[in-house]
Structures are given as C-alpha cells and as structure tokens.
Amino acid sequence: xxxxxxxxxxxxxxSDLMQAINVSIGFDKRLWAQDIAGSKxxxxxxxxxxxxSSADEAEIxxxxxxxxxxxxxxxxxxxxxxxxxxxxVEARLRELIGPTAGRLHTARSRNDQxxxxxxxxxxxxxxxxxxxxxxxxxALLAKAEAHADVLMxxxxxxxxxxxxxxxxxxxAYVEMFGRDAGRFRDARERMNECPLGAAALAGSPxxxxxxxxxKALGFARPTANxxxxxxxxxxxxxxxxxxxxxxxxxxxxxxxxxxxxxxxxGFVRLSDAFTTGSSxxxxxxxPDAAELIRAKVGRILGSLTTxxxxxxxxxxxxxxDMQEDKVPTFEAFDALELALLAMAGMVRDLEPNVERMAxxxxxxxxxxxxxxxxxxxxxxxPFRDAHHVTGAAVKRAEQxxxxxxxxxxxxxxxxxxxxxxxVFEVLTPxxxxxxxVSYGGTAPSEVRAQIKRWKDSLR
Ligand code: ARG
Numbered sequence: 001x002x003x004x005x006x007x008x009x010x011x012x013x014x015s016d017l018m019q020a021i022n023v024s025i026g027f028d029k030r031l032w033a034q035d036i037a038g039s040k041x042x043x044x045x046x047x048x049x050x051x052x053s054s055a056d057e058a059e060i061x062x063x064x065x066x067x068x069x070x071x072x073x074x075x076x077x078x079x080x081x082x083x084x085x086x087x088x089v090e091a092r093l094r095e096l097i098g099p100t101a102g103r104l105h106t107a108r109s110r111n112d113q114x115x116x117x118x119x120x121x122x123x124x125x126x127x128x129x130x131x132x133x134x135x136x137x138x139a140l141l142a143k144a145e146a147h148a149d150v151l152m153x154x155x156x157x158x159x160x161x162x163x164x165x166x167x168x169x170x171x172a173y174v175e176m177f178g179r180d181a182g183r184f185r186d187a188r189e190r191m192n193e194c195p196l197g198a199a200a201l202a203g204s205p206x207x208x209x210x211x212x213x214x215k216a217l218g219f220a221r222p223t224a225n226x227x228x229x230x231x232x233x234x235x236x237x238x239x240x241x242x243x244x245x246x247x248x249x250x251x252x253x254x255x256x257x258x259x260x261x262x263x264x265x266g267f268v269r270l271s272d273a274f275t276t277g278s279s280x281x282x283x284x285x286x287p288d289a290a291e292l293i294r295a296k297v298g299r300i301l302g303s304l305t306t307x308x309x310x311x312x313x314x315x316x317x318x319x320x321d322m323q324e325d326k327v328p329t330f331e332a333f334d335a336l337e338l339a340l341l342a343m344a345g346m347v348r349d350l351e352p353n354v355e356r357m358a359x360x361x362x363x364x365x366x367x368x369x370x371x372x373x374x375x376x377x378x379x380x381x382p383f384r385d386a387h388h389v390t391g392a393a394v395k396r397a398e399q400x401x402x403x404x405x406x407x408x409x410x411x412x413x414x415x416x417x418x419x420x421x422x423v424f425e426v427l428t429p430x431x432x433x434x435x436x437v438s439y440g441g442t443a444p445s446e447v448r449a450q451i452k453r454w455k456d457s458l459r
Pocket of ligand 1: 024028084110111114318320322323324
C-alpha cells in the first residue's frame with residue numbers, strides 16, 4: 001500500500017475512489033529516467049555533504065541502477081498502489097536493497113522531486129522541438145533554393161495580389177519557424193534552474209549542496225526561492241505557448257499545402273507517402289497528413305488552456321492540482337513532434353508544378369501595381385493618379401477579355417497619352433517579381449541572399 005509511506009499517521013486504507021482519483025503512475029511513469037537521474041544526483045550530494053554514509057550511497061546507487069535496468073528491460077513492476085513514479089521507484093529500491101532505501105528521501109520531498117522530474121522532461125522536450133524545427137527549416141531551405149525563381153501568385157484575401165516566387169513564399173515560413181525555435185531555446189534558458197533541495201516548500205535543515213545537484217543535472221543554477229520552486233509551472237506554460245504558436249504556423253502551412261494540392265490550384269504534387277486514397281472513389285489522393293497537421297493545433301493549444309486553468313488561483317505552495325500538469329504537456333509535445341516530423345517529410349517530397357504556378361502568377365491582373373509604379377517613375381504621375389489610370393486599364397482589359405500585357409498600346413494611350421511601348425517590359429510576372437529587390441523582397445536575388453544567410457546561421 002502506498003500508505004505504508006505515511007502509515008504512521010493513518011489507521012484505515014484509502015477508499016477505492018480515492019485510489020482511482022489519486023493514482024498517477026499510468027502517466028507519470030514517463031518520468032522514470034528523470035526520476036532516477038534526480039535520485040542519483042541527490043544521493044551523491046547527500047553522501048558528499050556527510051548526510052548519509054558513502055556505503056549507504058553506494059548501495060542506493062547500485063539499487064537505482066538495477067531499477068533503471070528493470071525499467072529498460074520492461075520487467076519493472078509498475079504498481080498502482082504506489083501511486084506515482086516517485087514512490088514506485090522508492091518502493092522497488094526498498095525491495096532490492098532493504099531499509100537503506102529509506103535514507104534517499106532525506107532532505108527531499110515529492111514536491112521538489114516532481115518539480116525536478118517534470119522540469120527535466122520539459123527541458124528535453126523544448127530541446128527536441130527546437131532541433132525538429134531546425135530540421136524542418138532545413139527541408140524548407142532546400143526547396144526554397146531549388147525553386148528560388150519559380151513564379152507563383154502572391155495573395156492577399158486569397159485573391160491574386162502580386163507575383164512572388166515559390167522560394168520566397170517558403171522562406172516566409174522559415175522566418176516563422178526560426179522564431180519558434182528561438183522561443184523554445186529562450187524558454188529552455190529561463191527554465192534551466194534546479195528546484196531540487198526546496199524540499200516540501202521551505203527548504204531543508206540538512207547541510208545540502210544545491211549547487212552540486214544543479215550542476216550534476218545540467219542546470220545553470222539552483223532556483224532561488226523554495227516556495228516558488230515547488231509551486232511554479234510557468235516553465236511548462238511557456239513551453240506550451242511556444243508549442244501552440246509553432247502549431248499555428250504548422251497549421252497555416254498545412255492549409256496552404258491542402259489548397260495548393262487541389263486539382264483546381266494544381267500548384268504542388270504530394271508524394272504517395274504523405275497522402276491516402278479513398279475506399280470508394282478510385283481517383284482520390286487526399287492530403288491527410290497536411291489535414292492532421294492543420295488540426296493538431298487544437299490539441300496543443302487545448303493543453304496550454306488546460307494547464308493555465310489548472311494553475312490559475314492556486315495558493316502557494318504545492319497543491320495536488322499540479323499533478324494535472326503532465327497529461328496535457330505530454331500530449332501537446334507528442335502531437336507537436338509528430339506534426340513537425342510529418343511536415344518535414346511532406347515538404348521534402350513536395351513537387352511544385354512550375355508551369356501551373358507560373359501561369360497563375362500572371363492571372364488576375366497581378367502586375368497592375370507594376371503599371372502604376374511605371375506611370376509614377378516614367379511620367380511622374382502622383383501615385384493616386386497612377387492608381388486611377390491603372391484601374392481603368394484593368395477595367396478595359398476585363399471588357400476585352402485580355403490581361404494587361406495583352407492590351408493594345410492604343411488602348412493604354414487612350415487612358416494616358418504618355419504611355420509608351422516599353423511599359424510592356426514591366427507587365428510580365430517575371431519582371432514584376434524580379435524588380436522587387438528591396439531588402440526582404442521577392443526578387444530571386446534577394447531570396448537567394450536570405451537562403452544563404454539562413455544556411456550560414458544553421459551551420
Ligand atoms: N504525483 C505527484 C504530482 O505529480 C507528486 C507530488 C506529490 N506530492 C504531494 N505532496 N502529494 O504532483
């Protein structure tokens with residue numbers, strides 16, 4: 001019985017319902033590696049500080065190694081009656097090495113223990129997410145470089161706006177994902193303080209060395225306030241915020257891939273590896289992976305909401321409410337990891353239909369702004385007047401059923417005497433995109449410069 005741990009105070013067993021609502025081993029077993037690492041660092045510190053003997057420490061270390069081996073081998077008996085991962089490990093340690101196991105919990109509480117284990121887990125998750133984002137960025141950079149000159153329509157309101165290049169469009173996501181990786185790395189730095197040694201809430205009267213355990217577990221320093229150490233989960237909230245924002249970016253790219261891969265758009269072909277067929281409609285090739293990535297943000301943002309509401313209004317210090325931090329966090333990072341990996345795979349396999357994209361790039365009078373700009377530059381018209389003349393040109397082209405470049409020069413001259421033959425040079429999508437050489441603009445030369453900057457920074 002778990003209550004053997006505190007049996008001194010209790011004479012009756014917990015009700016089955018108490019057990020059912022309290023037990024967490026089913027999900028917090030995922031913290032086993034962190035729990036053992038924390039216990040090993042704690043035991044080494046207790047021995048160095050003279051709180052336990054080195055003989056006892058050696059036994060504890062050996063026992064913890066055995067526990068680790070059993071868990072790795074899948075033979076460890078996870079038991080509900082020991083409630084959580086911390087007491088499961090300790091109970092097994094006692095079976096293995098006897099009463100000496102009881103010395104491990106000196107100067108420690110499950111409150112600082114779980115704060116440590118969970119922080120270690122979230123730290124690793126943040127590192128993993130940042131690395132997976134880097135990989136996705138690598139996939140986007142490769143596609144962007146291969147297609148830096150491929151013209152496509154740029155949209156606003158999902159209506160044709162101005163021609164851009166496919167490389168430029170992909171690089172927009174590189175910027176977003178770059179900030180996402182940065183958010184995970186920032187969160188990691190902020191959370192990198194060790195709560196172990198805060199004990200239940202007030203610290204410990206034993207001569208513990210918190211610097212030593214912090215260093216052993218890869219932290220920059222120990223946390224500075226024992227109450228904060230066991231009460232705070234903002235490190236997880238921050239990581240979940242970063243995950244939610246990243247999932248939003250994944251969702252937008254996924255949505256564009258869904259649209260681009262429709263026969264109506266026909267901008268990209270998805271590989272068989274990331275699509276599915278239909279059990280009834282033989283012609284179907286559905287972008288299920290993209291759709292599922294688009295949806296994952298629901299789960300991930302939901303997890304942020306869950307944990308925010310759990311933490312809201314909690315008085316200091318530890319309350320059992322905080323046990324509800326793990327499931328949403330695990331779920332969010334499982335979902336994000338899958339989404340990032342699937343997106344990287346899908347992007348690597350993505351094949352643009354260069355002709356379709358280029359043809360669409362010129363549709364919808366997408367070079368109207370270039371005509372207006374030409375009127376400003378060549379005829380010194382105020383932009384508002386140029387805008388008006390160009391609007392009239394679009395109206396006329398629409399009546400004649402041609403695009404702007406297809407308008408006879410005489411038609412343009414009817415709108416403004418000064419328009420000359422060389423105006424047609426700026427009306428092609430390639431000229432339009434190629435002219436936008438301002439820093440961060442869509443000209444292939446500029447896009448290539450941005451790709452190079454990213455590649456240098458990732459190397
Ligand atoms: N299983 C608990 C949790 O996840 C561990 C901490 C329990 N501490 C306590 N005082 N009951 O939060």
